[in-house]
Amino acid sequence: MNDSTGRAHIGVTGLAVMGSNIARNFARRGHTVAVHNRSRAKTDALIDTYGHEGDFVPAGTIEEFLDALQTPRRVLVMVQAGAATDAVINELADNMDAGDIIIDGGNSLYTDTIRREAAMRERGLHFVGAGISGGEEGALNGPSIMPGGPAESYRHLGPLLESISAHVDGEPCCTHVGPDGSGHFVKMVHNGIEYADMQLIGEAFDLMRTALGMPIAEIGEVFRQWNSGDLESYLVEITAEVLGQVDTRTGRPLVEMIVDSAGQKGTGRWTVKSALDLGVPTTGIAEAVFARALSSATDQRERARELQGGATTAAPVDTAEFIAAINEALYASKVVAYAQGFDQIVAGSREYGWDIAPGDLATIWRGGCIIRATFLDRIKEAYAEDPDLPSLLLAPYFRAAVEDAVDSWRRVVSTATLTGVPVPAFSSSLSYYDALRAERLPAALTQGLRDYFGAHTYRRVDMEGDFHTLWGGDRSEQRV
Ligand SMILES: NC(=O)C1=CN([C@@H]2O[C@H](COP(=O)(O)OP(=O)(O)OC[C@H]3O[C@@H](n4cnc5c(N)ncnc54)[C@H](OP(=O)(O)O)[C@@H]3O)[C@@H](O)[C@H]2O)C=CC1
Ligand SMILES: O=C(CO)[C@H](O)[C@H](O)COP(=O)(O)O
Numbered sequence: 001m002n003d004s005t006g007r008a009h010i011g012v013t014g015l016a017v018m019g020s021n022i023a024r025n026f027a028r029r030g031h032t033v034a035v036h037n038r039s040r041a042k043t044d045a046l047i048d049t050y051g052h053e054g055d056f057v058p059a060g061t062i063e064e065f066l067d068a069l070q071t072p073r074r075v076l077v078m079v080q081a082g083a084a085t086d087a088v089i090n091e092l093a094d095n096m097d098a099g100d101i102i103i104d105g106g107n108s109l110y111t112d113t114i115r116r117e118a119a120m121r122e123r124g125l126h127f128v129g130a131g132i133s134g135g136e137e138g139a140l141n142g143p144s145i146m147p148g149g150p151a152e153s154y155r156h157l158g159p160l161l162e163s164i165s166a167h168v169d170g171e172p173c174c175t176h177v178g179p180d181g182s183g184h185f186v187k188m189v190h191n192g193i194e195y196a197d198m199q200l201i202g203e204a205f206d207l208m209r210t211a212l213g214m215p216i217a218e219i220g221e222v223f224r225q226w227n228s229g230d231l232e233s234y235l236v237e238i239t240a241e242v243l244g245q246v247d248t249r250t251g252r253p254l255v256e257m258i259v260d261s262a263g264q265k266g267t268g269r270w271t272v273k274s275a276l277d278l279g280v281p282t283t284g285i286a287e288a289v290f291a292r293a294l295s296s297a298t299d300q301r302e303r304a305r306e307l308q309g310g311a312t313t314a315a316p317v318d319t320a321e322f323i324a325a326i327n328e329a330l331y332a333s334k335v336v337a338y339a340q341g342f343d344q345i346v347a348g349s350r351e352y353g354w355d356i357a358p359g360d361l362a363t364i365w366r367g368g369c370i371i372r373a374t375f376l377d378r379i380k381e382a383y384a385e386d387p388d389l390p391s392l393l394l395a396p397y398f399r400a401a402v403e404d405a406v407d408s409w410r411r412v413v414s415t416a417t418l419t420g421v422p423v424p425a426f427s428s429s430l431s432y433y434d435a436l437r438a439e440r441l442p443a444a445l446t447q448g449l450r451d452y453f454g455a456h457t458y459r460r461v462d463m464e465g466d467f468h469t470l471w472g473g474d475r476s477e478q479r480v
Pocket of ligand 1: 019
């Protein structure tokens with residue numbers, strides 16, 4: 001047990017990319033911040049390079065670190081998710097006192113956070129699983145922060161976290177999301193949407209590159225222009241930057257020199273697994289995760305290059321017009337991805353009793369995070385108008401935008417198919433839209449088949465109850 005008389009307002013342990021920049025963010029905003037890392041070198045490097053930026057208290061051991069903190073102690077853990085996070089939390093907990101607060105700011109799996117919160121609560125500690133987004137730049141200048149955990153912890157922590165978060169229209173991009181794993185759950189879905197956003201941008205790029213045969217620099221310019229319209233967002237902005245980058249070794253566009261095999265650390269996959277468990281059709285995110293998996297199946301792709309694509313047609317004639325159509329298809333598909341992500345958040349909130357307000361997330365995702373976009377203002381307004389919106393696609397603003405875009409969207413998907421350009425996210429989003437608005441779905445036939453082979457029963461459109469047809473007998477229908 002420590003008898004703390006320390007002076008630091010908060011401690012950060014784990015000083016890699018995220019932790020070191022968040023520690024600097026705290027210090028630059030006038031907070032005294034204790035800093036610690038498993039291996040001392042990162043602590044020393046932070047102090048040597050940035051020590052002048054504010055009031056840091058470097059610590060070599062967990063005991064020194066905790067002694068440096070005011071009580072109740074507040075410690076932000078920024079280490080690798082999984083076993084490393086468990087190890088750090090347990091070491092902290094063994095040396096902390098009742099009422100102290102541990103904040104896990106890593107990309108932890110929300111079910112781990114539920115487990116850890118319960119374990120820490122039993123030990124009298126507060127545990128806050130906080131999703132943090134913004135990468136290196138956001139961590140330093142203002143991330144979007146999604147803290148879960150007990151409401152009481154947020155009363156102690158809120159002002160501190162809000163002070164380092166991004167702000168949009170004077171509002172902090174940080175709010176208490178709900179109990180236990182809710183903060184990490186919404187961060188997971190945020191990352192799933194991030195995957196879908198990037199996949200859609202990639203498909204738009206591929207259409208311009210492969211179907212239209214445009215030079216990379218010109219495509220970059222298109223994205224730059226799109227960033228002053230409805231698609232204005234951080235990811236579209238940095239797409240223009242990446243496409244504009246010239247490789248210094250070869251003089252060619254850098255993107256042509258990067259291996260086309262996308263990595264993933266897990267949050268997209270977790271989103272899809274959770275969507276399957278919750279029964280939410282998060283198809284855009286799933287396609288994005290599978291597209292990364294397919295891209296990284298490099299040996300299989302190498303062998304498959306010999307497969308013939310059949311009679312593909314020539315590129316669209318009017319380039320400018322087709323670029324405008326891609327813009328609309330991208331926007332409509334993006335609305336679908338967000339609609340599905342928000343559906344998943346609503347379903348998760350219901351499943352775990354978290355009472356998450358979707359509009360609050362739209363508010364705190366407007367700044368600081370990777371999916372920040374002007375678009376989120378509209379989502380915020382949509383949920384302010386109707387907090388129980390059945391789907392974002394039914395909010396008047398988005399409904400009108402998607403209905404306006406749908407002809408272009410169909411043309412882009414059909415042109416992609418005819419020219420042999422893969423557009424899994426564009427096309428699955430359009431299919432989702434068509435399925436959602438369909439009068440009748442072929443699920444009726446699925447039910448008939450299930451009843452035929454497995455006596456799984458079906459419901460009728462004209463009366464209540466469950467029914468089974470005696471398929472192997474006289475084919476009469478029984479009420480079961
Ligand atoms: N990078 C990004 O853009 C973002 C990352 N995140 C999440 O934030 C967290 C931190 O990310 P990032 O800064 O990239 O760092 P990394 O995920 O690369 O983690 C490195 C840090 O973890 C520490 N660590 C690893 N294993 C242990 C252990 N067993 N015990 C103690 N410390 C350990 C390392 O210490 P040592 O130096 O001693 O090896 C180092 O400080 C992760 O959960 C990540 O998913 C969230 C948003 C964005
Ligand atoms: O959380 C993040 C941004 O919000 C991280 O950058 C995350 O690592 C991105 O995921 P992946 O590495 O799977 O692309």
